[in-house]
Amino acid sequence: MILFEGKLLQDEALDEVLDKLWESCLQAITHREDIAEKVMEACGRVAQKIRNGAYDEILQPLLNKGTFSRKQLEEVIGFFDRENLQLKYDTELGDWKKAVEGERMSPRIKRVQPLGILFHIAAGNAEGLPFYSVLEGMLAGNVNILKLPSMDDGISVLLLHEIIKEEPSLAPYACVLDVPSTNMKVMKRLADMADGIVVWGGDEAIHTIRTYAAPETQIISWGHKLSFAYVSPAVLTKQDLQQELYALARHICMTRQVLCSSCQGLFVDSSDMAVVNTVGERFFNILKEVSDSYPPESIGVRGKIFLSLYNEELENEIGAKTIYKEKNVSVIVSKDSELQLSYMFRNCWVKPLPAEHIVSALKAHRGHLQTVGLVCEKEEYAALADKLMKAGVTRITRAGHMSQTIPGEAHDGEYPLQRYVKIVETEVW
Amino acid sequence: MASLFWYKNPYDMEKTELLFRKQMRENMKHHYANCKEYHALLDRFGWDGTKIQNMEDIADIPVLPTLYLKHHRMDSLPTSKMLTRATSSGTSGNKSNIGYDLTSLWRMLGMSVSIGRRHKLFSLRRCRYIILGYEHRKAFDKSHKDDEKAVAKTAYAFTYMAPAKSRIYALRYQNGEYSLQLEAIKEALIKYSKKKTPVRIIGFPFHAYWLLTQMKEEGITCHLPKGSVIAFGGGWKEYYTQRADKETMYKLVEEVLGIPEANCWEFFGAVEHPVLYTTCPKHHFHVPIHSRVLIRDVDTFKPLPMGQPGLVNLLTPMIKSAPVHSIMTDDLGILHEGSTCGCGIKTPYLEILGRVGMDDITTCAAGAEKLSQQIIQEVLK
Numbered sequence: 001m002i003l004f005e006g007k008l009l010q011d012e013a014l015d016e017v018l019d020k021l022w023e024s025c026l027q028a029i030t031h032r033e034d035i036a037e038k039v040m041e042a043c044g045r046v047a048q049k050i051r052n053g054a055y056d057e058i059l060q061p062l063l064n065k066g067t068f069s070r071k072q073l074e075e076v077i078g079f080f081d082r083e084n085l086q087l088k089y090d091t092e093l094g095d096w097k098k099a100v101e102g103e104r105m106s107p108r109i110k111r112v113q114p115l116g117i118l119f120h121i122a123a124g125n126a127e128g129l130p131f132y133s134v135l136e137g138m139l140a141g142n143v144n145i146l147k148l149p150s151m152d153d154g155i156s157v158l159l160l161h162e163i164i165k166e167e168p169s170l171a172p173y174a175c176v177l178d179v180p181s182t183n184m185k186v187m188k189r190l191a192d193m194a195d196g197i198v199v200w201g202g203d204e205a206i207h208t209i210r211t212y213a214a215p216e217t218q219i220i221s222w223g224h225k226l227s228f229a230y231v232s233p234a235v236l237t238k239q240d241l242q243q244e245l246y247a248l249a250r251h252i253c254m255t256r257q258v259l260c261s262s263c264q265g266l267f268v269d270s271s272d273m274a275v276v277n278t279v280g281e282r283f284f285n286i287l288k289e290v291s292d293s294y295p296p297e298s299i300g301v302r303g304k305i306f307l308s309l310y311n312e313e314l315e316n317e318i319g320a321k322t323i324y325k326e327k328n329v330s331v332i333v334s335k336d337s338e339l340q341l342s343y344m345f346r347n348c349w350v351k352p353l354p355a356e357h358i359v360s361a362l363k364a365h366r367g368h369l370q371t372v373g374l375v376c377e378k379e380e381y382a383a384l385a386d387k388l389m390k391a392g393v394t395r396i397t398r399a400g401h402m403s404q405t406i407p408g409e410a411h412d413g414e415y416p417l418q419r420y421v422k423i424v425e426t427e428v429w
Numbered sequence: 430m431a432s433l434f435w436y437k438n439p440y441d442m443e444k445t446e447l448l449f450r451k452q453m454r455e456n457m458k459h460h461y462a463n464c465k466e467y468h469a470l471l472d473r474f475g476w477d478g479t480k481i482q483n484m485e486d487i488a489d490i491p492v493l494p495t496l497y498l499k500h501h502r503m504d505s506l507p508t509s510k511m512l513t514r515a516t517s518s519g520t521s522g523n524k525s526n527i528g529y530d531l532t533s534l535w536r537m538l539g540m541s542v543s544i545g546r547r548h549k550l551f552s553l554r555r556c557r558y559i560i561l562g563y564e565h566r567k568a569f570d571k572s573h574k575d576d577e578k579a580v581a582k583t584a585y586a587f588t589y590m591a592p593a594k595s596r597i598y599a600l601r602y603q604n605g606e607y608s609l610q611l612e613a614i615k616e617a618l619i620k621y622s623k624k625k626t627p628v629r630i631i632g633f634p635f636h637a638y639w640l641l642t643q644m645k646e647e648g649i650t651c652h653l654p655k656g657s658v659i660a661f662g663g664g665w666k667e668y669y670t671q672r673a674d675k676e677t678m679y680k681l682v683e684e685v686l687g688i689p690e691a692n693c694w695e696f697f698g699a700v701e702h703p704v705l706y707t708t709c710p711k712h713h714f715h716v717p718i719h720s721r722v723l724i725r726d727v728d729t730f731k732p733l734p735m736g737q738p739g740l741v742n743l744l745t746p747m748i749k750s751a752p753v754h755s756i757m758t759d760d761l762g763i764l765h766e767g768s769t770c771g772c773g774i775k776t777p778y779l780e781i782l783g784r785v786g787m788d789d790i791t792t793c794a795a796g797a798e799k800l801s802q803q804i805i806q807e808v809l810k
Contacts, residue, residue, distance in 0.1 A: 182668070303727040307494050314470065
């Protein structure tokens, strides 16, 4: 599906749209206004409509999947409410913009301006993420071209279309195309139009884009990140900390471990493998129990997990790892302290990482660190959080809240809206 | 009836069942005795020589995932006995590397002859070959022959099924890398369509699909000489989401090249399971006597009854040089009752649904035919 100048078109229209796109972007920039207010207004109205059930028919398949509840939907909608967007805008851009533009020390006047044209290459691991990326681009005042991820569910195009229906003057600011990333010719053409390329994806995706984007084009990457839980051995004795493990297991089932903020595994603050193993076994039993109340993964995913775990057992000839598995839920306990991606979909690792080694073990992964779900006693918190921050993590939460997003919070240590603007200095005489 | 692989009717499972089981036992015994790594694995599974001797159910044989073979080179014969090696065309970096000895190749030849005859793949008429795939490197790059992709070897072998007047390749090897040259292929097709010599085209379905859609868009249609054939193998790989269904593909072939549906062939196999699965006139992959398929439950690993989707376990006693007599692919598939096909072949037929791990697999299972990581296999050296 294509969205161009506010109209929904079939994919067959791609060539035609590509021919007109540059001219359309130039027009939009020439007549550019500060659209943040309009975007927030329109978005807030659409949020209200969703809440009132106007799109239930479209959202039903998503809710039927079982990993996305009505309550979560409510939370997501809340995020797009007028006042929450205002909070996000003020925190990320508005207040800073006022400060920059109001600064009178320099004889030149400073203006915070959008980058211009943003080309968004969105990922498909979180519902509605492509929409969200464009929304941020618009809040910062940019003209946006979005390439949908493969296997997109159509929600992003729909939402953008609805917002434009609410506020038709926003039409020139959002164009959506469905082009496979393998179509390098078109990808390059789009990249050539952009002042900035916003990439959601792994190192490989970013690397590919660097091969065809012009050197002067800014690449703003929201790369793949890894998140994990850090667990104090106190979890074995304290009842309330055990509850945190239950919350962590629910988080794992709910996010399917596919988000940057999803827990991939547990580091235990101990070098004693007996302790690490006990935590592993305990968590496996909890995960197995919690897993029963979530719908099963698809047969394709279960097949993949089965093969991975079967292969893991074949490879484990000298018994270096302890593998707990049942019905494609698993916990693999190993002796190393290497941060790694898990097999995902309710399969995680448990490894030793004594607090004194946090910085040295994690520093090598500094570019990939994101959220840590910290499970420890109150008196341990400050020292552990300090070490984790020094290692380079950007968010520390309670185990069950690892993927919870709060309006106005930073993303991977940065405010996205600030990355989509620049400071322009003008001399007046 | 000494050899299963030179048996005339490749689909006479009834008469060859005992022979198949006997050869499976012998093959497994051979690997247990000659492949150190396999011996160690079987020991861990609690198998020994006597257990192999009494093995009745092939489902009990420990299964090696292709994933494991990608990380472990397993040979059951010394390197000096290996006449050639082939690698899978895996896109993710790791590849299986399997060696083949004379006995294995001889069996492969027998199987190919028997299947080729049955499906009328051979012809004495000279023809022109168009390979929509990798140029066969052996002729000019001997140093790399050991790691040549099996898919390139297969395509090359295909060009011996009928005498070749000429061969051209879509992926030409130039300055150390392959480049895709669809324009040259287009021109050749137009030229050949004006002559009398039949054309045989083989390649990845996505290359064929790109070429044909491009030609259609440009309004180029040609009517290739009678007896021309197009054969697909190797699957859609990373272009899986852009795959075309069979009907669309056949219609396109007929429209652009004038090749009737009956002359559209498909092959399926793997470097780890080099049995030449060939489509019947109804476009189904019936299991030949040299192979068995077990579909296993993704949760319990137990063999499933016909008609249910699961992991695809392929078995054959063909290969003496590597313990690949029971391998597990990365695919999900369904085994269907042979009689439901209607082509006359009674053995069950295998439908590949797609590669494991793909989230949309439940929705695209219906008609999709993904050959995934699997590749058409080496027929001859």
